[in-house]
């Protein structure tokens with residue numbers, strides 16, 4: 122397994138370009154199953170989760186091509202399997218996103234349950250009950266969701282919890298259903314809006330994406346389209362936090378500042394100077410240490426759970442005390458123990474981490490069991506005294522495109538050590 126070796130203490134300066142959003146690319150690749158015509162998807166990030174999705178589509182019979190500009194062309198006129206096996210779903214929960222499209226277009230799907238994962242039990246009951254309410258005959262048998270439907274029927278669904286992939290799965294199912302579907306308490310995340318825009322370009326009739334009520338009028342069929350994936354707000358946020366921890370001045374390009382309000386206001390409170398342009402953010406950090414900031418995660422437009430671990434790392438070296446409360450996922454504090462090993466003064470009380478900032482972290486060998494936790498350890502390594510080795514970085518490769526190259530370009534001393 123590859124590792125990252127980081128020598129801490131370097132300021133970050135220069136420019137970095139943000140990749141397409143993983144969490145938009147995954148549902149949008151799944152949405153290509155809804156048409157037999159060619160879809161062209163641009164700005165797809167080069168990530169392990171994307172390769173897994175392409176493998177999953179490939180084994181169902183998708184025709185996938187990378188053109189000279191690195192756009193992905195997908196044609197699904199020869200799908201001969203409606204099956205997502207456990208071996209694939211267990212490595213990437215988002216494989217569940219093929220359930221809605223398969224059922225809507227082919228009337229059949231056989232998709233493994235994701236099972237538990239490092240950041241909590243994460244059930245998919247809302248996906249299942251929503252499809253059942255749309256008329257699917259759906260059962261869970263030996264760890265697999267088996268669903269059949271002649272043609273799904275529009276329904277009025279009140280989602281019990283705000284779920285991102287649940288909203289996406291049900292929206293994709295509804296676009297080809299007979300009649301009108303209303304999703305109440307829908308997720309408002311920008312990635313849901315990006316998926317809706319792609320579906321609309323394919324001929325779907327969707328209103329209200331980005332609000333908590335999405336109304337979908339089903340159509341008979343969808344056609345091919347081109348779609349450019351929106352920039353990754355979590356990758357953007359991770360680089361912003363890195364600069365605020367390490368000091369320096371960095372222009373973050375090809376991003377969408379409007380999607381980061383909650384994160385930017387915390388960074389300002391931590392002492393960063395932030396300048397915004399349409400598609401870039403320049404962050405300057407002159408203070409020796411950031412000021413501690415309290416964090417409380419919640420669905421968009423609240424503070425994203427996917428930025429919680431990075432802000433925990435920031436608070437570890439900040440001036441002052443802070444509390445970090447995680448409300449979206451149980452058990453999403455796997456990074457806390459590792460940060461303690463680097464000298465952080467932090468303890469857990471239920472779903473809250475209580476942090477007293479220390480002046481310095483000390484390098485140590487660390488590893489993490491999920492994507493954003495791993496990213497927080499890289500951030501800690503960038504400011505720690507000495508040489509930090511971050512193990513199990515396949516988690517990082519799932520969600521960050523060439524993270525070490527991007528940080529090196531900003532002046533960090535960070536190298537990949539191949540297994």
Ligand code: UD1
Pocket residue numbers: 144147214215241242243244245246247248249282283284285286287312426427449450451
């Ligand atoms: C997505 C993101 C992930 C992000 C999360 C929350 C993708 C591929 N992943 O994950 O990066 O951290 O949103 O912003 O987009 N829940 C249920 N029943 C369900 C579905 C969800 O109880 O049927 C619960 C979950 O256990 C969790 C909460 O709802 O506590 C939110 O989960 P959800 O929004 O579904 O997360 P994902 O879509 O898996």
